[in-house]
Amino acid sequence: MNGRSHPIEHADEPLLWVLRDELGLTGTHYGCGIGACGCCTVLVAGEPVRSCQVTAASVGERPVTTMEGLAERGPDGQVTALHPVQQAFLETPLQCGWCLPGHILCAVALLNRNPAPDEAAIAEAAQPNLCRCGGYNTIKAAVARAAELARSS
């Protein structure tokens, strides 16, 4: 989990609830609980997975990345540099932000496999995630900005 191993007490529970309730990683959001909205997305071995739809046991020892694992941190655990995708979304005015874990982690996965995505690739990566505030165009602009930041860093 974000580069560290954790023994899990409730491994047969959905990963979402293990993250939030057992590990205190509340950057992963609950939206629908039925795999429809995407706001519970985490990366498992680098690929977006809806954490409400898998148990922690099914993930096993594969690496999991959550919102909390994106920034660089110093030895004391304090954030020293945001991930370019976090930085781009921080600069982007959105509304409630509840959908952002899904959009941000899907953008991270996209940029890891395609550092220079075109508009179609950005739209395809964003498409599985719902934004009830209707911020799709703003979100796609943030991903394009994140790609610029990542390439220049």
Ligand code: FES
């Ligand atoms: S809470 Fe998991 S997809 Fe909506």
Ligand code: FES
């Ligand atoms: S900004 Fe509110 S759900 Fe996307």
